Amino acid sequence: MKNKKNILFYLLLMSVLSWMNAQEFHPGEIWKDTQGNPINAHGGGILFQNNTYYWYGEHKDKTNDARIGVTCYSSRDLYNWKYEGVALAVSNDPGSEIVSGCIIERPKVIYNKKNKEYIMWFHLELKDQGYKAAKTAVAVSKTPAGPFVYVKSYNPDAGHWPLGFKEEWKHKEITEGDLKGWTPEWEKEVQEGLYIRRDFKNGQMARDMTLFVDDNGKAYHIHSSEENMTLHISELTDDYKGFTGKYALIAPGGQNEAPALFKKDGMYYLITSGCTSWDPNAARSFRAKSIWGPWESLGNPAIGEDAETTFHSQSTFVLPVHGKKDAFIFMADRWRPKNPIDGRYIWLPLEFQNGRPVIRWKDHWSLKDFK
Numbered sequence: 001m002k003n004k005k006n007i008l009f010y011l012l013l014m015s016v017l018s019w020m021n022a023q024e025f026h027p028g029e030i031w032k033d034t035q036g037n038p039i040n041a042h043g044g045g046i047l048f049q050n051n052t053y054y055w056y057g058e059h060k061d062k063t064n065d066a067r068i069g070v071t072c073y074s075s076r077d078l079y080n081w082k083y084e085g086v087a088l089a090v091s092n093d094p095g096s097e098i099v100s101g102c103i104i105e106r107p108k109v110i111y112n113k114k115n116k117e118y119i120m121w122f123h124l125e126l127k128d129q130g131y132k133a134a135k136t137a138v139a140v141s142k143t144p145a146g147p148f149v150y151v152k153s154y155n156p157d158a159g160h161w162p163l164g165f166k167e168e169w170k171h172k173e174i175t176e177g178d179l180k181g182w183t184p185e186w187e188k189e190v191q192e193g194l195y196i197r198r199d200f201k202n203g204q205m206a207r208d209m210t211l212f213v214d215d216n217g218k219a220y221h222i223h224s225s226e227e228n229m230t231l232h233i234s235e236l237t238d239d240y241k242g243f244t245g246k247y248a249l250i251a252p253g254g255q256n257e258a259p260a261l262f263k264k265d266g267m268y269y270l271i272t273s274g275c276t277s278w279d280p281n282a283a284r285s286f287r288a289k290s291i292w293g294p295w296e297s298l299g300n301p302a303i304g305e306d307a308e309t310t311f312h313s314q315s316t317f318v319l320p321v322h323g324k325k326d327a328f329i330f331m332a333d334r335w336r337p338k339n340p341i342d343g344r345y346i347w348l349p350l351e352f353q354n355g356r357p358v359i360r361w362k363d364h365w366s367l368k369d370f371k
C-alpha cells in the first residue's frame with residue numbers, strides 16, 4: 001500500500017515537473033526564465049561552452065538606453081533558461097564610455113582558447129549622442145557569466161583599405177558635401193569608397209554587429225558600416241580583442257543590418273535585414289565559399305505569410321544546435337520600441353531547400369521537429 005502511494009506521488013511529481021519545464025518554443029510569446037521572470041536579453045547571441053548554452057543580450061526597460069548592461073542566461077536544453085545575472089554592468093562613472101544611459105546593442109560572446117578568456121563585443125553608442133559614434137567595444141571575463149571587464153571601444157580598421165579596394169578609389173577627391181544623397185551619382189560614389197575614404201584615418205563605422213569563429217579558430221567581426229550602406233567583415237587578432245586590419249566588404253551599398261553568420265558543410269551563410277530602424281522588413285540571405293567572399297545573394301529566407309516582415313522580427317543570431325547535424329535556429333527580435341522591455345523573441349527552425357536557407361513560421365515547435 002505504502003509502495004503504491006510512493007509510486008503515485010512519484011508520478012505526480014514527474015508530471016508537475018515536466019509541466020513546469022518547457023519542452024517547446026513558442027515564438028513571440030512571453031518567455032519566462034526558471035525563476036518565472038520574462039527573459040530580458042534582446043538583440044542576443046549564444047555561446048555553447050562546457051555543455052551549456054549561454055544567452056547574452058541587451059537588458060531593456062521602458063527606454064532603449066542601457067541602464068543595467070548585458071544580461072546572461074544559461075540552459076542545457078534551449079527551452080529552460082536560468083538567469084545568471086548581469087554579465088557586463090554599465091558604469092556609474094560619468095567618464096566611462098559605458099556609463100549608464102549609453103546604448104549597448106547586440107552583445108555577442110566568443111571563447112578564446114589560447115588565453116582561456118571569454119570575449120564580449122557589442123555595438124556601443126556614447127551617452128547623449130544618438131547613434132553618431134557608431135562604435136564597437138570589447139569586454140573580457142575568465143568565466144562565461146562574467147563579470148566582464150570593459151576594455152575599450154573601436155572604430156575598426158583605421159588606416160587600412162578593404163580587400164579589393166581599387167587604387168584609383170584611394171585617391172578620389174570627391175566628398176559627401178559634393179553630392180546629393182540618394183542619387184545615382186551618390187550611389188556610385190558610395191560603391192567607390194566615399195565613406196571608407198572619409199573614415200580611413202579614424203576608423204570605420206560599426207553599428208549592428210555579430211561575431212563568428214571559424215573551425216581554424218580565426219574570429220571575425222561583422223558590422224554595418226559606411227552609414228549603414230555596407231557590411232564589413234573584419235578579422236580579429238589572435239586574442240580576439242582587436243582588429244588585424246584585414247577586412248572585406250559585403251554587398252556594397254546594399255544597406256544590410258542585423259547580420260547573423262554561420263557555416264554549414266564548408267559553406268558560409270549570412271542572414272541580414274534591411275535598414276528600417278525598429279520596424280521589421282524582409283530578411284536577406286547570402287552564401288560564400290570563402291569568408292572573404294564573393295557573397296552570392298539568395299533572397300529572403302522567410303517563406304509564407306508575413307515573410308515580407310520576417311514574421312514581424314529582425315535577425316540577431318543563427319544558432320547551430322549542439323549534437324544535431326544540420327540543425328540551426330534562426331533567432332530574431334520582435335522590437336517594441338514604445339516599451340522595449342516587452343520586445344519578444346522569435347526563434348524558428350532554419351532549414352535548407354536547394355542549397356538556400358529557409359525559415360517558416362511555427363506557433364510552437366521543438367528540437368524534435370528537425371529531420
Ligand code: GAL
Nearest residue numbers: 105208257258275276277278
Ligand atoms: C535597428 C537595429 C537595432 C537598433 C535600431 C535603432 O535597425 O537593428 O539594433 O540599432 O535600429 O533604431
